[in-house]
Amino acid sequence: VLLKADHVLIAKLKTIGQLAAEEIRALLAIIGKTRQVSRHQDIVKDGSSPDSVTLIVSGFACRYKLLPDGGRQIHSFHIPGDLPDLPSFATGFTDHAIGALTPCEVAVIAHDELRKLTEAFPNLALVLWRDTLIDSAITREWLTGVGRRDARARTAHLLCEQYYRMRAIGMADDNVLPFPVTQVEIADALGLSTVHVNRTMKTLAREKLINYHNHSITMLQWEKLQTAGQFDPCYLLRSDGNLRRADRK
């Protein structure tokens, strides 16, 4: 039988690259038990050396870092199917925390088991590697925004990206994006103050680019929102590497 954890992981991996049926089967086989994490609890602690990788089965999480002065920077939002601490598999440690923004179900995958698989299936290793690379492409895009885009563009960009990713795993439709994240958290992601996030979201709503109620965002003018956010989804796109080049021949 296919569990919920299996479903979300398959949905996610499909957006990254092609896996053989055998590879998928082997990967699903090593998914461990799921556990519940309540809101605002850490799924992974900063500075730890985990011996397993976490799969978000349901709920919203984020990767973040706390500063000595009490500030917080959120580096990414994580949605079902994500493996937010996959990097720890290759590096052995984490330099950041993963926190639950909503109640989450998470499953663990032991490093040991995963290592056997990556050694047996180089292609699986490549797809996982690619996952971490898309992840860092997202981080770079955020860096670009925080460094060189104003509050409005930054906010619009985040909404576009989030909608795009949610749609890819079948969790957003009809221009409606479920976004169960407080303005405090959006502020820590965008490098803004909560007050300014509030004003900026209001501006986007006043401009009729979005509708924002009950942590659900409706894209009223998707094209205009993308323009406002200078959003170009190419960095999120699935690419099959060699496969793609082979196709061209």
Next chain:
Amino acid sequence: VLLKADHVLIAKLKTIGQLAAEEIRALLAIIGKTRQVSRHQDIVKDGSSPDSVTLIVSGFACRYKLLPDGGRQIHSFHIPGDLPDLPSFATGFTDHAIGALTPCEVAVIAHDELRKLTEAFPNLALVLWRDTLIDSAITREWLTGVGRRDARARTAHLLCEQYYRMRAIGMADDNVLPFPVTQVEIADALGLSTVHVNRTMKTLAREKLINYHNHSITMLQWEKLQTAGQFDPCYLLRSDGNLRRADRK
């Protein structure tokens, strides 16, 4: 004979993880010809689908992205031994450009050859994967800075990081950091204006934390500079993953 390209690559890989002599030999064997790139030229173009990976043999480079409005965000600086477009090996495309900040010597490593090696040596694949992960840890750290640190801390942090990385490959010593990068480029890296970078560097010099002449920076008070930049090098540290865990037993 060991070429310059071999030397810098070995020096770099040593900072990332352990490789067997056999693995190193195989890797060095597939390093292609070196070519010269003059200052301000692109080593890799944005949006391209390269079929080889670039090794910086000498010189300074950066990864960057241009915005529609003419702005630029630099995502990372790259020094000899770096493989700035290694991500393209796993994803097949680039969503950013790599530019030469000084005249550079670069060598190419064909994707095809590299793929054979990673399939033959899973450990080599793991080390390369880890390299891209350290790279993204750096990007996250920059994101934290641009999002939540003021100009002084951001600048100090960059100098600490750069000194740390240069020292690791033997290109900085005695508290002297060669930093052949203009203030325009520092500004595009830190998300500041050039004017403000200038003032901030002057401030750090006035405070006697650094000395800054001829694109060479002397760390006058290394401890204080780290404090000012909230710099904690753990995200740059070499970690041997399983090895480390095994050691503990």
Next chain:
DNA sequence: CGCAGATTTGAATGCAATCAACACTGGTGG
């Protein structure tokens, strides 16, 4: 020498932070 790029400094402007207050919500306990 002349010129382009880089650095430096001053003055004015502006975007976003901070401070402050209030409304609204859901949950808790008296």
Next chain:
DNA sequence: CCACCAGTGTTGATTGCATTCAAATCTGCG
């Protein structure tokens, strides 16, 4: 049941860090 409270969202007023504009050196180089 209602009072209370913490967390969240909203709005106005003020402040400040960093930008922009402007102009003056300084440097290397053809």
